[in-house]
Amino acid sequence: MNKNLFRRYMAQASDFDPFIIDVSHTEGVYVWDKSGKRYFDFISSICVNNVGHRHPAVMAALHEQMEKYLHVMVYGEFIQQPQIDYVARLCSFLPPTLQKAFLVNSGSEAIEGAIKLARLYNKRAEIISFRGSYHGSTMGAMSALGDTPIHDRFSPLLPQTVLYEYNDLGAIEKITDKTCCVIVEPIQAGTGMTVPTVEFLKAIRQRCSEVGALLIYDEIQTGFGRTGKLFAFEHSGAVPDILCIAKSMGGGMPIGAFVASEELMLLLESDHPLKGHASTFGGHPLSCVAALASLNVIVELLPCLAQKEARIRKWLSEIPQVRAVTGKGLFLAAHFSEDFDTNRLVERLMSSGFISFYPLFNHSAMCLTPPLVATDEEIDEAMLLFKNVVQSFI
Ligand code: PMP
Numbered sequence: 001m002n003k004n005l006f007r008r009y010m011a012q013a014s015d016f017d018p019f020i021i022d023v024s025h026t027e028g029v030y031v032w033d034k035s036g037k038r039y040f041d042f043i044s045s046i047c048v049n050n051v052g053h054r055h056p057a058v059m060a061a062l063h064e065q066m067e068k069y070l071h072v073m074v075y076g077e078f079i080q081q082p083q084i085d086y087v088a089r090l091c092s093f094l095p096p097t098l099q100k101a102f103l104v105n106s107g108s109e110a111i112e113g114a115i116k117l118a119r120l121y122n123k124r125a126e127i128i129s130f131r132g133s134y135h136g137s138t139m140g141a142m143s144a145l146g147d148t149p150i151h152d153r154f155s156p157l158l159p160q161t162v163l164y165e166y167n168d169l170g171a172i173e174k175i176t177d178k179t180c181c182v183i184v185e186p187i188q189a190g191t192g193m194t195v196p197t198v199e200f201l202k203a204i205r206q207r208c209s210e211v212g213a214l215l216i217y218d219e220i221q222t223g224f225g226r227t228g229k230l231f232a233f234e235h236s237g238a239v240p241d242i243l244c245i246a247k248s249m250g251g252g253m254p255i256g257a258f259v260a261s262e263e264l265m266l267l268l269e270s271d272h273p274l275k276g277h278a279s280t281f282g283g284h285p286l287s288c289v290a291a292l293a294s295l296n297v298i299v300e301l302l303p304c305l306a307q308k309e310a311r312i313r314k315w316l317s318e319i320p321q322v323r324a325v326t327g328k329g330l331f332l333a334a335h336f337s338e339d340f341d342t343n344r345l346v347e348r349l350m351s352s353g354f355i356s357f358y359p360l361f362n363h364s365a366m367c368l369t370p371p372l373v374a375t376d377e378e379i380d381e382a383m384l385l386f387k388n389v390v391q392s393f394i
Contacts, residue, residue: 002034019350019357026053029371029378031355039353040382042370046357047189047221047331050248051297052371058251058297061289068285075103075282076273082288089292090259093230093299095239100265101257103283107220107246108136110256111183113277114242115140115158117260118181118214120267120276125159128175128213129183130166132191132361135218144183146190147361167196172203179213181242186232189221192335192365193327198236205238214241214264220256221331224248225298225372228305228329235328251294255287301372305329311376312368315383319390332368333359340364345393354385 002022024034029052031039044050051058065082072078087101104110115127129135129144136142142151143158146166151157164171166188175182182204188194208215217240222232226248233239241264246256268276309329316322316334324335336342342358345366349356356366368386370379 019346021350021355028052028054029374029382037353039350039355040370040378040385041355042382042386043355043357043367044248044369044371046247047226047369048247049252050224050226050372051251051294051301052373053252055251055294055297055373057293058253058290061293062253062286065285065289070286071281071284074273075279080283080285080288082285082292083283086283086288086292086295087257089295090257094243094259097239097241097261098243098259100262101259102265102268102277103288104246104256104258104279105254105281105284105287106136106256107218107244108138108141109279109282110220110244110246110258111135111141111144111216111218112138114183114216114244114258114260115144115181116277117242117258117264117267118216121214121264122180122212124178124180124213126176126179127158127161127181127183128171128179129161129163130171130185130188131163132166132188132194133183133185133218134190134360135183135220166191166194167200169200169203172200172207175204175207175211175213177211177213179208179211181214181216182208183216183218185218185222186236186238187222187227187328187331189331189367190360190362192333192359192362193331193367195326195328198238201233201236201238205240208241216240216242216244218244220244220246224295225302225305226329226369227327227331228302228309230299230302232328232331248294248298249291250287251290251297253284253287253290255282255284255291298372305372308372308374308376308379311379312370312383315380315387316368319387321390321393326365327368330368330370330372330374333362333365334368335365338364342366345390348389348393349386352385352389354382354389356386
């Protein structure tokens with residue numbers, strides 16, 4: 001019945017019927033459906049619930065803020081303490097060139113803002129991104145999406161958007177004094193947690209500085225402890241000019257941001273707010289208090305993430321069908337043979353109470369991105385389930 005209503009009223013994002021769960025409630029690493037069935041959320045609702053579902057610290061912060069105020073004004077017009085408190089804490093973990101944030105509602109919006117900022121900076125048109133990347137569904141972010149058949153459905157998109165091979169040093173010389181910005185994920189999710197070489201990321205950084213192009217990092221999935229560090233750029237030390245964040249930022253609440261230097265962000269200021277960037281709900285006070293609570297939890301979790309990664313990798317090493325494991329931290333992908341039917345695997349895992357999914361552009365891998373709060377016992381229980389389902393899979 002509910003499924004019929006869902007189909008009747010909700011514009012659909014996909015037609016993956018078997019993946020539908022009729023959600024009843026959630027807590028920690030678990031989602032329950034209305035029949036009482038419990039699922040381990042091993043993809044953290046696609047890298048959102050890094051602190052698990054309804055973390056007590058997030059819930060307490062939300063309750064407290066709810067008693068004070070909700071939306072009061074379009075972003076940036078009134079002083080809202082939750083916004084300042086959050087950004088100040090966030091920036092305390094970021095390098096000196098990333099010290100000012102524009103708060104938005106989503107990852108796509110963060111990317112849009114970053115592209116606009118880059119345009120204001122050097123007034124150039126060319127946007128470089130990489131095959132296999134996903135940066136969002138709005139027209140600008142989509143122009144940088146690394147899959148041309150998808151572009152074709154919606155073209156014309158932004159002009160002068162070009163795609164190069166991810167992790168290919170040959171792409172570096174294509175960044176020229178005509179390039180406005182380069183948008184890159186420091187670990188590419190869509191192809192199956194592809195980790196580029198440090199050399200590749202450093203070479204892009206250096207080339208962008210040489211030619212005056214801005215380097216935009218999409219850390220919308222990789223941010224907030226997901227890869228074992230607070231931000232994935234810390235692994236290579238190549239610092240972007242603009243950092244885009246969202247997803248797990250709000251501990252389950254909608255929020256995103258693009259973060260840059262004071263100098264760059266000044267470009268948004270002018271005699272009319274619409275000449276820069278605007279967002280009605282960007283930095284909603286509820287989202288900001290949730291984000292602060294979530295950030296504080298994640299910072300405490302950072303030291304134990306390497307051990308959790310090792311635990312998952314050990315389980316995967318015991319599954320003969322898993323040919324390779326890529327990624328870092330709890331941002332992992334298990335790769336199978338090309339003909340492995342991951343669609344059916346997702347279905348079987350779901351019916352066994354294990355939520356996972358394949359990467360957007362790689363149907364022979366499975367994402368393993370559990371909440372960072374998952375305990376050893378929870379990881380063991382879930383991975384035993386995963387192992388049993390994969391091994392019994394014909
Ligand atoms: N970039 C990446 C790497 C993402 O994974 C996503 C969302 N899946 C986005 C951008 C877009 O974020 P949103 O859906 O919040 O607009």
